[in-house]
Amino acid sequence: KILILDFGSQVSQLIARRIREAHVYCELHPYDVSLDFIKAFAPKGIVLSGGPNSVYEEETYLADAGLFELGVPVLGICYGMQWMAQALGGRVEAGAKREFGYAEIKARHHSKLFEGLSDRIDDAGNGYLDVWMSHGDKVAELPPGFHAIAETPSCPYAAMADEDRGYYGVQFHPEVTHTKRGTEMLHRFVLYVCGAKPSWTMPNYIEEAVAKIREQVGDEEVLLGLSGGVDSSVAAALIHRAIGDRLTCVFVDHGLLRLNEGQMVMDMFARGLGVKVIHVDASAEFMHHLEGVTDPEQKRKIIGREFVEVFQREAKKLDNAKWLAQGTIYPDVIESAGAKTKKAHTIKSHHNVGGLPETLNLKLLEPLRELFKDEVRQLGVALGLPHDMVYRHPFPGPGLGVRILGEVKRDYADLLRRADAIFIEELRNTRDPARGKSWYELTSQAFAVFLPVKSVGVMGDGRTYEWVVALRAVVTSDFMTAHWAELPYELLGRVSNRVINEVRGINRVVYDVSGKPPATIEWE
Numbered sequence: 001k002i003l004i005l006d007f008g009s010q011v012s013q014l015i016a017r018r019i020r021e022a023h024v025y026c027e028l029h030p031y032d033v034s035l036d037f038i039k040a041f042a043p044k045g046i047v048l049s050g051g052p053n054s055v056y057e058e059e060t061y062l063a064d065a066g067l068f069e070l071g072v073p074v075l076g077i078c079y080g081m082q083w084m085a086q087a088l089g090g091r092v093e094a095g096a097k098r099e100f101g102y103a104e105i106k107a108r109h110h111s112k113l114f115e116g117l118s119d120r121i122d123d124a125g126n127g128y129l130d131v132w133m134s135h136g137d138k139v140a141e142l143p144p145g146f147h148a149i150a151e152t153p154s155c156p157y158a159a160m161a162d163e164d165r166g167y168y169g170v171q172f173h174p175e176v177t178h179t180k181r182g183t184e185m186l187h188r189f190v191l192y193v194c195g196a197k198p199s200w201t202m203p204n205y206i207e208e209a210v211a212k213i214r215e216q217v218g219d220e221e222v223l224l225g226l227s228g229g230v231d232s233s234v235a236a237a238l239i240h241r242a243i244g245d246r247l248t249c250v251f252v253d254h255g256l257l258r259l260n261e262g263q264m265v266m267d268m269f270a271r272g273l274g275v276k277v278i279h280v281d282a283s284a285e286f287m288h289h290l291e292g293v294t295d296p297e298q299k300r301k302i303i304g305r306e307f308v309e310v311f312q313r314e315a316k317k318l319d320n321a322k323w324l325a326q327g328t329i330y331p332d333v334i335e336s337a338g339a340k341t342k343k344a345h346t347i348k349s350h351h352n353v354g355g356l357p358e359t360l361n362l363k364l365l366e367p368l369r370e371l372f373k374d375e376v377r378q379l380g381v382a383l384g385l386p387h388d389m390v391y392r393h394p395f396p397g398p399g400l401g402v403r404i405l406g407e408v409k410r411d412y413a414d415l416l417r418r419a420d421a422i423f424i425e426e427l428r429n430t431r432d433p434a435r436g437k438s439w440y441e442l443t444s445q446a447f448a449v450f451l452p453v454k455s456v457g458v459m460g461d462g463r464t465y466e467w468v469v470a471l472r473a474v475v476t477s478d479f480m481t482a483h484w485a486e487l488p489y490e491l492l493g494r495v496s497n498r499v500i501n502e503v504r505g506i507n508r509v510v511y512d513v514s515g516k517p518p519a520t521i522e523w524e
């Protein structure tokens with residue numbers, strides 16, 4: 001296994017993610033763990049992360065340089081490289097120019113890290129790699145035994161190596177996707193330089209996670225708010241695997257879920273996996289509180305508040321529960337850490353099952369905290385959840401509440417649910433032959449929106465005067481920006497026909513061709 005020492009970079013966890021993609025087990029620990037800890041960990045290799053500090057500042061982050069006596073390969077990234085250079089007798093100084101963003105490094109081919117890797121080769125046969133730089137300081141003098149293995153015009157030691165000892169330093173960030181061949185570099189380091197075995201797989205991970213949950217929880221009971229979304233579902237399946245019926249899930253149906261969602265959750269968890277699930281139909285209550293409310297933010301707040309209210313009421317009935325489990329995943333952790341420092345404009349007040357209050361006085365159990373979304377999905381499949389469920393599009397906490405524009409009414413929700421189900425079914429059943437995937441897989445999120453507008457139509461010999469439904473489908477990698485999906489006209493036509501024919505009350509279907517920005521993905 002590989003040890004990653006975290007010097008405080010925003011992207012340290014990404015290093016772990018990349019290494020795990022090579023099926024090599026790794027753990028991330030603070031930079032100041034003791035040498036004894038490192039020895040006991042017995043790493044095959046050590047990665048030193050980036051960090052916000054300067055090595056020459058007085059109060060900086062210094063790891064125990066004794067790790068260089070252990071005879072294991074070390075890869076230093078950015079600040080990690082600088083600390084390594086300094087600890088081994090080199091010199092670091094403030095660069096005249098800060099480097100942020102893309103850079104092209106000229107690679108020297110004789111290093112195990114880059115050998116044969118290049119994004120571009122010039123006429124003289126030199127290889128170049130596109131990398132992501134983010135640093136002010138740089139190594140000014142290499143430590144004894146090292147030589148440069150890559151350079152940029154402003155940074156002669158963009159990467160350094162002492163290949164005999166297996167020591168490497170890179171000034172750029174191989175863990176971010178902007179460094180195109182970065183994943184390969186990290187894989188080369190752990191597999192070829194460290195000689196780690198690619199034996200870390202989901203089944204092994206489950207075993208460890210289960211052991212950890214058992215140890216944490218002891219013989220106490222756990223409560224979990226199940227939303228039907230991927231994260232809470234996988235968390236439920238994992239915790240159930242660990243502690244069986246000492247887990248109780250509460251599934252709150254606010255009446256704003258997708259078609260047959262409640263049924264599906266109960267089938268999958270209660271009947272399928274044998275998980276204890278309390279199904280609370282709170283739709284009447286939600287509808288009541290939403291009556292006459294048209295403002296999107298107010299609707300969001302009401303739904304969020306009611307949700308907490310209902311959940312708490314149910315939680316109080318389970319007086320044995322000592323733990324509240326949440327499906328928090330690593331991107332949530334980064335986001336909320338970032339939210340403390342950034343004062344972003346509130347575009348929408350998000351609500352999800354993760355936002356439950358501290359007033360419950362329960363200890364927090366977050367078994368997915370270290371996993372990225374794709375790992376959570378793999379875990380879900382490995383735990384026996386259906387593939388389609390685990391690879392579903394995201395669904396917002398306020399549900400159809402933000403997809404029914406203006407006032408929410410039960411019959412609007414019923415119409416919308418049916419239109420939405422038809423759209424999703426057609427997306428799932430229509431493949432793009434060129435890419436060999438269904439349009440559901442080719443879009444990141446797709447749904448129908450209810451517009452409380454009536455338009456005139458004609459059906460048979462009669463005039464109709466009915467509601468409008470908008471279809472929305474987007475392609476995005478991070479949901480911060482998105483493109484509207486270029487769905488085939490034929491598919492759109494079929495959805496439109498089916499919705500109008502099958503959902504009495506809707507006589508017009510439109511397709512939303514707005515990107516984000518300037519629009520958002522949801523309509524409210």
Ligand code: XMP
Pocket residue numbers: 348349350351352394395396397398445479516519520521522523524
């Ligand atoms: P917008 O509409 O802001 O949506 O472009 C971006 C992504 O966030 C989802 N979304 C939510 N998810 N609680 C959630 O859990 C919410 O309150 C919420 N509002 C929006 C939205 O579905 C899209 O994936």
